[in-house]
Amino acid sequence: MTGNILVIGALGQVGSELVENLRFKYGESNVVAADIKEEGTGGIYEKLDILDKDALRVIVDTYAIKNIFNLVALLSATAEKHVDYAWQLSMDGHFNVLNLAKDGIIEKIFWPSSIAVFGPTTPKHNTPQDTVMDPNTVYGIAKQAGERWNEYYFNRYGVDVRSIRYPGLIGWKSLPGGGTTDYAVDIFHQAKKTNSYECFLHADATLPMMMMEDAVRATMDIMEAPVNQIKVRSSYNLAADSFSPAQLAEEIKSQKEGFTISYAPDERDAIASSWPQSIDDTNAREDWGWKHTYGTKELVTEMLAHI
Numbered sequence: 001m002t003g004n005i006l007v008i009g010a011l012g013q014v015g016s017e018l019v020e021n022l023r024f025k026y027g028e029s030n031v032v033a034a035d036i037k038e039e040g041t042g043g044i045y046e047k048l049d050i051l052d053k054d055a056l057r058v059i060v061d062t063y064a065i066k067n068i069f070n071l072v073a074l075l076s077a078t079a080e081k082h083v084d085y086a087w088q089l090s091m092d093g094h095f096n097v098l099n100l101a102k103d104g105i106i107e108k109i110f111w112p113s114s115i116a117v118f119g120p121t122t123p124k125h126n127t128p129q130d131t132v133m134d135p136n137t138v139y140g141i142a143k144q145a146g147e148r149w150n151e152y153y154f155n156r157y158g159v160d161v162r163s164i165r166y167p168g169l170i171g172w173k174s175l176p177g178g179g180t181t182d183y184a185v186d187i188f189h190q191a192k193k194t195n196s197y198e199c200f201l202h203a204d205a206t207l208p209m210m211m212m213e214d215a216v217r218a219t220m221d222i223m224e225a226p227v228n229q230i231k232v233r234s235s236y237n238l239a240a241d242s243f244s245p246a247q248l249a250e251e252i253k254s255q256k257e258g259f260t261i262s263y264a265p266d267e268r269d270a271i272a273s274s275w276p277q278s279i280d281d282t283n284a285r286e287d288w289g290w291k292h293t294y295g296t297k298e299l300v301t302e303m304l305a306h307i
Contacts, residue, residue, distance in 0.1 A: 001223055003066025003107060004030050006059065008050050008097075011035040013174045014112070014166075015071045017216050019043070025220070032063050050093035060105060067223065069110040070097045075179035076116055076139040077268050083138045090142035094149060101159040109161040110223050113147050113235035115208055116140035117165060120274045127276035129237050129283045136274055147234040154233040162222050163235035167279060170299060171212025172306040180271045181207055184248060187261075188303040191252055196260045201269050203246040206277040210240040211294035211302065218290055225288040232283055239279035240292035241299070251300045 005022055009015045010033035022031045023043060033040050034048040046059050050072045059065065072093050073079075079086035100106045118127060119134035135141050146163075153159040168181025175189075176182035183199050190197040218238055222230070243251075249261040284290040294302065 001026070001067050001108065004032065004063050005067045005069070006032045006034060006063065006065040007069045007071065008034045008048060008056075008093075009071030009073070010045070011037055011040060012071055013169060013171060013177045013212070014215060014219070015069075016041075016174050017171060017212055018069060018071070018219060021216050021220060032059065032065065034059060050096060051089065053096040053099075056096055057100070057105075060100060066107045067109075068097050068100070068106055069219070069223075070094065071112060073112075073142070074139065075177050075182075076114075076137050076271055077180055077182075078177075079139040079142075080137060080267070080271075086138050087142055090139075090146060094146050098149065098153050098159060098161065101161065102153060102157045107160065108223065109159065110219060111146060111150060111161060111163050112219075113143045113163050113165040114140070115165055115167050115275050115279065117144040117147060117235070118274075118276050122276060124277045126278055126280040127237070128280050129232065137271055143235075151234045160227060161233065162230055164218055164222060164238045164284065165235045165279075166215060167208035167210045167239060169210055169212050169215050170303065172303050173212070180268045180275075181209065183245060184209055187245075187248065187252070188307045191256055191259055191304070192307050195256070195258050196262070197249070198262045198264050199245045200264060200266045201245050201272050202265045203263055204244045205269060205272045206242055206244040206247075207272060207275060208239055208242045208277070208279045209296075209299075210238070210292065211299045214240055214292045214294055217293075218284075221290065222284075222288055229288045231287050236284040236287075236290075237279050237281040238284055238290065239281040241295050242278045243296050248296065248300070251296050252304070255300055255304055
């Protein structure tokens with residue numbers, strides 16, 4: 001990447017770790033963190049509501065921004081409680097950034113999609129890059145719409161927008177953020193506090209999962225890849241490992257004596273049941289060299305060591 005970098009949604013689960021890694025690689029003065037909260041943590045920080053396109057433009061001009069990582073969204077379970085705002089935040093915020101690139105003000109955009117773009121009739125196993133997409137949550141519908149706009153802006157205006165479909169993300173540096181897969185973060189906090197966990201998904205709810213370090217590395221890698229290697233302009237499938245709550249609990253038990261799990265499925269279980277169980281990410285691996293590092297065992301070891 002050339003030019004200064006803006007990360008919007010910088011205080012979220014992905015954003016907080018992405019900012020840290022970007023600053024380490026490109027220099028603290030070259031990375032601006034922005035979020036809707038009054039205060040950030042260290043480095044250059046700006047309060048920003050992404051729906052305020054004039055305020056966004058001021059930040060872009062002030063810091064000579066050329067690359068934007070737009071991570072703003074309400075996650076799946078939270079979005080179901082705030083449908084109108086979740087849609088507006090995702091769509092209008094995305095347009096505000098896309099149009100900066102269309103007008104030649106910035107050069108490159110990263111916008112994350114999600115396995116939530118898939119739905120009940122999508123193939124559950126080794127879900128292909130191109131397949132049936134029938135999301136049944138506002139989060140998934142917004143992500144699917146955003147993917148189509150990515151491709152439209154690339155084809156119509158030549159906008160260099162890049163995207164990956166995140167699986168469930170697991171990290172120890174921030175608390176759960178309201179996603180359906182966030183049981184796989186909270187379980188470690190409760191394991192340390194009480195050595196037990198009540199899961200809001202059923203025992204066999206297998207989902208694609210990924211360690212946050214892998215997700216952040218993939219995010220940086222796709223933005224650093226030469227333009228001719230980016231052949232999918234909607235969003236790339238991305239995968240590491242897949243497991244169920246029961247399988248995750250078994251691995252925790254093997255590393256933490258006496259841990260127990262119980263199950264009380266709620267409305268998030270229906271969301272999880274509509275998503276794939278495993279993902280085929282051949283395109284990402286072949287086009288720009290994606291490789292994951294963490295399997296389930298390594299993930300559990302890392303989480304228990306740091307929570």
